Structures are given as C-alpha cells and as structure tokens.
Amino acid sequence: xxxxxxxxxxxxxxxxxxxxxxxxxxxxxxxxxxxxxxxxxxxxxxxxxxxxxxxxxxxxxxxxxxxxxxxxxxxxxxxxxxxxxxxxxxxxxxxxxxxxxxxxxxxxxxxxxx
Numbered sequence: 001x002x003x004x005x006x007x008x009x010x011x012x013x014x015x016x017x018x019x020x021x022x023x024x025x026x027x028x029x030x031x032x033x034x035x036x037x038x039x040x041x042x043x044x045x046x047x048x049x050x051x052x053x054x055x056x057x058x059x060x061x062x063x064x065x066x067x068x069x070x071x072x073x074x075x076x077x078x079x080x081x082x083x084x085x086x087x088x089x090x091x092x093x094x095x096x097x098x099x100x101x102x103x104x105x106x107x108x109x110x111x112x113x114x
Contacts, residue, residue, distance in 0.1 A: 047113020
C-alpha cells in the first residue's frame with residue numbers, strides 16, 4: 001500500500017469512524033448516568049460533520065490541483081446546508097414515535113450524511 005492510498009484510506013474511512021465514535025460517546029457523557037440509549041446511535045449529525053471534514057481536508061491539501069479544490073470549495077455550502085437540515089430533523093423527530101425516529105433519524109439522516 002503506497003502512501004497516497006493510505007492517506008486516502010485514513011481520510012475516507014478512519015476519520016469518519018473516529019467522528020462517529022466520539023459523537024456517540026459525547027452524547028452519552030453529556031446526558032449523564034442514564035447509560036446508552038438508542039438516540040446515541042443516530043449517526044446523521046456525525047456523518048454530516050465527517051463529510052464536511054473530508055471536504056475541508058481536500059480543500060486544505062496543497063498537493064491537489066486547483067480544479068479539485070474549486071469543486072471542494074463549492075461543496076462546503078452544500079454540506080453546511082445539509083448539516084443544518086439534519087439538525088432540524090433531530091429537533092423535529094427526537095421526541096416522536098419510534099417508527100418516525102427509525103425512518104427520519106436512523107435511515108433518512110444517515111443517508112444524507114453518507
């Protein structure tokens with residue numbers, strides 16, 4: 001495995017996994033002593049943030065050509081808008097029925113993050 005493919009692997013797989021783990025742990029820690037809840041595993045917010053971090057990594061990488069950097073810069077507002085939309089989904093459906101939570105917070109918000 002050469003260094004370019006290793007860097008790509010780190011940026012595309014390991015960084016999102018770390019963000020997901022830290023986000024889930026942070027949700028549990030903020031809540032206190034109640035233990036793990038299913039809401040800790042709604043990964044839409046974490047995946048949206050990891051997509052934005054991937055775009056920022058590409059944007060600030062000096063070895064990438066200017067056309068790719070330009071495309072990445074245009075994708076940042078899209079990522080931010082989708083992140084705000086996922087946050088609004090969480091605000092709307094966090095206290096709803098389990099069926100709506102499954103649909104909107106598990107399936108739909110994760111698809112937006114991916």
